Amino acid sequence: MLPKFLLADNSQETPDTIFVVHNEEPKFIVESDIEDFWSNQVVHWYSDKPDSEALIKQLLEDAEEYLEAEFENQENLFDDEEND
Template identity: 70%
Template sequence: MLPKFLLADNSLETPDTIFVVHTETPRFIVEADIEDFWSNQEIHWIDGEPGDEDLISELIEAAEEFLEKEFENEELLSEEDDEE
């Protein structure tokens, strides 16, 4: 079973951009600046954009929460490495 969200980058072509991929229907990719993910998002719908604005808001919020948790986890891991 695939995870619900994946992080992706294309550092050779777009080094300042991060992508959050939603793997469940409706599938989509959130593209944004890695330093300011919350204000300049572009959504790429793989399965077509759903007509329900509430659903879209929930999906984008879930993607943002996923990314926040990933960043927090990376910070914790780097702090542990610094302590060693």
């Protein structure tokens, strides 16, 4: 079973862009600035776009929370490696 969210990048083509992939329905990819999730954001829908703006807003907030938690976890892992 795939996780709800995945991170992706294409550092050779767009080094300042991060992609957050939502694997559950409705499926979509958020393309955004790596430093500011809400900057230059584009949502690519692979499922039908929901009619509910409230649902879309919640899905994007969930994606941002996931991204922030992943970045924090990566920092903690790097800190742990440096301390070993």
